[in-house]
Amino acid sequence: MDHLYEKTVATKQIFKGKVIDLEVKEVELPNGKMSSREIVKHPGAVAVVPMTKEGNIVLVRQYRKALGKTIVEIPAGKLEKGENPLESAARELEEETGYKTKKLEFLLSFYTSPGFADELIYLYFTDELEKGTVNMDEDEFLDLIEVSLEEAEKMVKDQTIHDAKTAYAILYMRMKAGFKS
Template identity: 90%
Template sequence: MNHLYEKTVKTTEIFKGKVIDLEVQEVELPNGKMSSREIVKHPGAVAVLPITKEGKIVLVRQYRKALGKTIVEIPAGKLEKEENPLDSAARELEEETGYKTDKLDFLLSFYTSPGFADELIYLYMTDKLEKGTTNMDEDEFLDLLEVSLEEAEQMVKDQTIHDAKTAYAILYLRMKAGFGS
């Protein structure tokens, strides 16, 4: 058994919402003592790093109420119940940007805040975009941007891009052999 494992003794549901659930877990620590963990349960999400035929990164600018400000991000969204991440990525790309694709490459997945949440984001990339029309959710408002990798990196530096999934995707793109060189 993992010597760092925390055994859950009791789970209390605190809140059940449309996007997240919150629970408190009483756990037995590896040293036998008890503690509690507040955990956000999330169905997971997808994000897409879309690259135009001109080599521009397609980004969205939107207001994030939790932050109280507007930030720039790659297209992303929550997985619907029992939805395949690949299907979700294609749906989110089209809804938010109007671009369609028949080629999404899975890059990797990552946890957003493992200290208190179980959200896992699946990151995809495409450079095979076909322009269509946006079909945003009724409570979603955003602007589209198309920027070079260098412009995106500057946006990370000046914190116009201020979220982990987008910074992570840009870092991945920079590290990808030959891109932007």
């Protein structure tokens, strides 16, 4: 067993919501002492880097209440219960951008905030877009923009792109073969 492992001795659910649940876990630390851990339980999410045939990345501008401002992001959304990440990525891409695709390439997955949350995001890429119809959730409002990879990198630097998943995706695209300037 991992010498850093924390054994859970009790779990108390504090909140059960539509998007997240909050638990407090009492844990036994590796040194035998007790501590509490506040954990945000999240069903997971998907994100897509959609690239047009012109080589531009399709991004969304969306107001984020938690931040109190509008930010620019790649299309993304939460996994529905029991939903396959690949199917979710295709659904979110179409809902948010109106684009459909028959080809989604899985790039990688990553944890967003492992110190207090279990959210895992699955990141996909497509460069085979077919124009469809935007079909956002009823409580979702956003604008679409298309930018080159270089413009996206500048947006990360000036914090127009200011969320981790999008910055991470842009960095990954820079490192990916064939996307060097």
